Amino acid sequence: MADENIEMKEEQELAPFDPTKKKKKKKVVIQDPVEDVAESSQTDKSDSLPVNDGLESSFAGMKKKKKKPVESISLNDETVDAGEDLDDHVNDDEEGEEIVQQQQRYPWEGSERDYIYDELLGRVFNILRENNPELAGDRRRTVMRPPQVLREGTKKTVFVNFMDLCKTMHRQPDHVMLFLLAELGTSGSLDGQQRLVVKGRFAPKNFEGILRRYITEYVICLGCKSPDTILSKENRLFFLRCEKCGSQRSVAQIKAGFVARVGRRKT
């Protein structure tokens, strides 16, 4: 039955159960059973308003009260919160109308319709941003400096700030080097000043592209996208553990693949 359905929903909505409400509901409901709750509550308000005004106002008060304590957290400090809450309990019966007259902070305020998901989500994020901004999304981006590359002679390339980049990524230089050399398909080594010397001619943006791929594969946590991760080796497998969210995943081993023989062949 339609009216029973709606009653159930009402009970869920308003924690303190009011017997008068139930009566009113039963009287009023004559609608289509397929209508959803939001719509039904609105239409039923327009129906019932001329008939029993007093009940309706108290209903508004109830709804208000349910929202109020949470809202007051965002508006005031936490210390005031308890007092506010008590106040609500006191005046919600007599002066239900008065509370409705407050400022229109949320789109559903003042109206009897149910709030939709997007509005509630926006509200949660507003509160979160006010109270502790570091949790609400827009975190700082880790900025990597662009790779500095020098040419050594004509055939070799020196990656100057290789060590710095390894440090900002918190990765072992060996591991990064292995990946870089495997991707570039060349050979190379670290020199005396901890710079990476690679055989072949490469532009800075070549290195940048490969480092970008390295970061997505071996640095960034898949769950929370934070670069604050640790790469550890557990019996021959590499695991990536996130320091922020604690998630762990295994990462593929670096394979050099096929390297064709280039250059002069000595028979």
Added chain:
Amino acid sequence: MVELDIQIPSAFDPFAEAKDSDAPGTQENIHIRIQQRNGKKSLTTVQGLKKEYSYERILKDLKKDFCCNGNVVQDKELGKIIQLQGDQRKKVSHFLVQTGIAKKDQIKIHGF
């Protein structure tokens, strides 16, 4: 009657599921790499094509399409590998997708 509910061990492949999933190590990826040679010349290698395909015929088409030379190399561990002259990575991956030899997510382009 006695219900015969005994599971008869058959030829069950425990890795059957794993092959379909895209977990690392299970999928046969096609790696397209580039290698620098002297000067501005370079070399493209295609590794990991399925065994069923005739490498020679693929190579023939590749050579014709890209107007380059190339050959098939037999490697001890990695099997047959197609080598092409010049940087043909984009073109090779496009070709493989278009002919239906491989899907886009199976192809991995390495190099800069």
